Amino acid sequence: MTVRQKSWALHIGxxxxxxxxQFILPTYHHGSLARVMVLACYAMGYNIxxxxxxxxxxGHALFFATGMYGMGLVIQHLGWPAGPALLAGLAAGFGxxxxxxxxxxxxxxxxxxxxxxxxxxxxxxxxxxxGDYTRGDEGFVIQQADRVLAGFDLSDPTNRYFAxxxxxGMCLVLTLKLVEARFGQVLVAIRENExxxxxxxxxxxxxxxxxxxxxGTTAAFAGAAYGxxxxxxxxxxxxxxxxxxxxLWVLLGGAGTVIGPxxxxxxxxxxxxxxxGITSAYMLIAGVVLVLLTLFAPQGLxxxxxxxxxxxxx
Amino acid sequence: MAAMSLxxxxxxxxxxxxxxxxxxxxFDLPAGEVCALIxxxxxxxxxxxxxxxxxxxxxxxxxxxxxxxxxxxxxxxxIRAGMAYTFQITSVFARLPVIENLSLALGWRISDEEARLxxxxxxxxxxxxxxxxxxxxxxxxxxHQRLLEIAMGLCQQPKLLILxxxxxxxxxxxxADFIQLIRGLAGEMTILLIEHNIRLVMxxxxxxxxxxxxxxxxxxTPDEIQANEAVxxxxxxxx
Numbered sequence: 085m086t087v088r089q090k091s092w093a094l095h096i097g098x099x100x101x102x103x104x105x106q107f108i109l110p111t112y113h114h115g116s117l118a119r120v121m122v123l124a125c126y127a128m129g130y131n132i133x134x135x136x137x138x139x140x141x142x143g144h145a146l147f148f149a150t151g152m153y154g155m156g157l158v159i160q161h162l163g164w165p166a167g168p169a170l171l172a173g174l175a176a177g178f179g180x181x182x183x184x185x186x187x188x189x190x191x192x193x194x195x196x197x198x199x200x201x202x203x204x205x206x207x208x209x210x211x212x213x214x215g216d217y218t219r220g221d222e223g224f225v226i227q228q229a230d231r232v233l234a235g236f237d238l239s240d241p242t243n244r245y246f247a248x249x250x251x252x253g254m255c256l257v258l259t260l261k262l263v264e265a266r267f268g269q270v271l272v273a274i275r276e277n278e279x280x281x282x283x284x285x286x287x288x289x290x291x292x293x294x295x296x297x298x299x300g301t302t303a304a305f306a307g308a309a310y311g312x313x314x315x316x317x318x319x320x321x322x323x324x325x326x327x328x329x330x331x332l333w334v335l336l337g338g339a340g341t342v343i344g345p346x347x348x349x350x351x352x353x354x355x356x357x358x359x360x361g362i363t364s365a366y367m368l369i370a371g372v373v374l375v376l377l378t379l380f381a382p383q384g385l386x387x388x389x390x391x392x393x394x395x396x397x398x
Numbered sequence: 399m400a401a402m403s404l405x406x407x408x409x410x411x412x413x414x415x416x417x418x419x420x421x422x423x424x425f426d427l428p429a430g431e432v433c434a435l436i437x438x439x440x441x442x443x444x445x446x447x448x449x450x451x452x453x454x455x456x457x458x459x460x461x462x463x464x465x466x467x468x469x470x471x472x473x474x475x476x477i478r479a480g481m482a483y484t485f486q487i488t489s490v491f492a493r494l495p496v497i498e499n500l501s502l503a504l505g506w507r508i509s510d511e512e513a514r515l516x517x518x519x520x521x522x523x524x525x526x527x528x529x530x531x532x533x534x535x536x537x538x539x540x541x542h543q544r545l546l547e548i549a550m551g552l553c554q555q556p557k558l559l560i561l562x563x564x565x566x567x568x569x570x571x572x573x574a575d576f577i578q579l580i581r582g583l584a585g586e587m588t589i590l591l592i593e594h595n596i597r598l599v600m601x602x603x604x605x606x607x608x609x610x611x612x613x614x615x616x617x618x619t620p621d622e623i624q625a626n627e628a629v630x631x632x633x634x635x636x637x
Contacts (some may be wrong), residue, residue, distance in 0.1 A: 269501075287474050
């Protein structure tokens with residue numbers, strides 16, 4: 085098998101396994117995995133920018149929440165049906181990513197981190213300030229009647245699982261396509277040596293902007309889907325915590341790998357889940373495991389796997 | 399602008415605060431020749447070349463390339479117009495394989511995967527490191543990294559190849575090979591060589607321009623430059 089065939093076989097295999105798991109998983113894990121798949125889409129969006137271009141954003145919660153509110157507000161206040169509302173979330177995320185990208189890319193390095201963090205904080209405070217519409221921290225529930233997409237009631241666990249899987253499959257395939265495309269290879273070149281890339285005739289700024297837009301829009305779509313699938317939108321999702329999560333997931337799973345974000349999200353979700361079953365100080369256990377991983381697998385789980393065993397992992 | 403010039407500048411200047419790094423330089427690079435730019439440290443060579451390639455913005459003056467003004471063109475567009483640039487301090491994609499380095503250099507010119515690989519192998523053969531294509535660029539010896547950078551330049555099939563101090567850090571034996579390489583390329587493209595190594599310049603260049611204190615001190619054939627008293631005083635030392 086060629087490298088390309090192997091990588092497609094692996095990723096399609098993962099999707100097939102997730103499809104089959106739906107039939108055997110107990111209810112609790114069934115619901116958890118649906119949640120993990122949607123959050124993994126968020127992480128994959130983050131990974132486009134962080135893993136492939138090497139730009140560290142501390143403000144992706146802004147995009148996630150923009151998608152979520154873009155979807156939620158038009159349902160809540162304008163009575164839009166689920167399908168158009170999902171697209172509204174996507175469009176809002178695209179606009180936000182483009183705006184933030186144009187402004188934030190005037191900086192680089194640490195300044196880029198600070199600027200993205202500030203934008204996200206402004207977004208969070210805006211969500212609180214317009215509490216009449218967003219219900220602030222308390223948030224609002226998206227009613228079951230509004231969560232019917234193309235005839236499927238998304239509050240039903242099976243439908244929800246398949247919707248999450250469909251979304252996850254889309255993100256996975258698109259990311260793979262991106263990595264294989266010339267565009268993705270130029271992004272890696274920018275990460276490795278920006279000045280050399282420019283002096284080979286590539287418009288570095290335009291590539292970075294496109295990456296911010298792709299990354300932010302994916303995050304926003306994940307946010308919109310999360311709100312719709314789990315029936316809730318709230319300002320917590322705009323808080324700094326939700327900007328840090330995708331960074332952690334991607335770091336743990338392996339930055340710059342297609343499968344890494346999913347592994348990282350799954351790992352972190354169950355790490356917190358299991359350790360909170362042992363002690364109320366579960367963050368202590370989670371913290372120690374994270375420190376150990378950073379020490380012994382600094383490139384993340386998939387990154388370490390690629391280094392040791394499977395060099396063809398995209 | 400002279401008719402046969404591939405690259406020329408008029409009144410090109412750059413100030414850093416109160417310091418005039420380059421002032422009022424008129425420069426003509428005849429098409430098809432190997433031109434060397436020399437000068438003592440601090441003469442303004444790097445700044446001048448930075449303005450030619452678009453990495454540094456000019457404070458005043460104009461740059462013309464291949465029949466049109468490029469003064470306000472960003473660097474990547476000048477590259478696409480037919481310049482190739484190798485860095486003074488070797489700059490390759492160290493964590494990517496050699497072949498991928500070349501593939502990136504070919505990227506916007508050749509879209510077909512197989513044609514690109516063939517062109518990449520061809521460029522590697524020309525600089526003499528064809529057997530290294532699957533190694534990581536960062537694992538190559540310093541001399542081979544320099545050759546890789548030149549191969550990346552060749553891949554772009556440039557009208558003008560700018561080599562910024564290409565022999566810095568090379569061993570004497572490597573420099574001898576390098577002179578051969580430059581001579582081999584001379585017929586195909588115009589070459590601008592920024593260089594400290596006088597022996598190399600005298601052996602390879604058709605014309606030499608000497609910069610001193612940010613201005614052109616002299617310009618001419620190697621023999622003329624060697625005979626020029628002002629140059630001897632400023633740079634070569636009276637030998």
